[in-house]
Amino acid sequence: MPWCERCDRFLNPNTVQPDGTCPSCGRPIDPAAAAEGAEEDEQASVPWHFWVLVAGVVLYLGWRFVELLLWIAREWF
Structure with missing residues (x-):
């Protein structure tokens, strides 16, 4: 401009x-x-709060994956 x-x-x-x-x-x-x-x-650059959101989503999905593995271990074994 x-x-x-x-x-x-x-x-x-x-x-x-x-x-x-x-x-x-x-x-x-x-x-x-x-x-x-x-x-x-x-x-x-990307704003810092975007990276906070990405980190939160990764942590949440990681914990849900751990819960899935624990559920599979309880149900199948």
Whole structure:
């Protein structure tokens, strides 16, 4: 997303002038810098609470598997 340093705001790509300048102040906007920022956002890591949820599910399913093995041992032996 294009950013104007002088105006200190994000610009919609449709509002940037055809020559690549800010509609408010007329300063040139660097589209390459906007593209670099987008790539950084795409490589963001997974939130920590997602891993807590995954660990909880693994522990729960692991315990249910142990209970299954205990039930099989009681019923068959």
